[in-house]
Amino acid sequence: MKFAKIRFETRAERVRAVEALMHRAKVVALKGGIFIVPDLALEWLNTQKIAYTLLEKVNQDDVIQALRNTVAHTV
Secondary structure, eight states, X not given: OEEEEEEESSHHHHHHHHHHHTTTSOOEEEGGGEEEEEHXXXXXXXXXXXXXXXXXXXXXXXHHHHHHHHHHTOO
16 A cells, blocks of 8 residues: 655644544654655545645555654654
8 A cells, every 4th residue: 555645735724634534544643744644545635625745655664664763752
């Protein structure tokens, strides 16, 4: 499965999108307002006309590594 790192354009769009996406797919929240979502979630965001910036396409291993790095730096 392919994933994407994204950032939403506004707080209002972020709230609307994350709330709805959490019912449809696994959403990983990282520092700085960055989210990792499945590629299929991007299609849904586009149909809902929710603006986002695609930062990077990632795979399953990248998602696991991002989660490990986040946990390792938490104080």
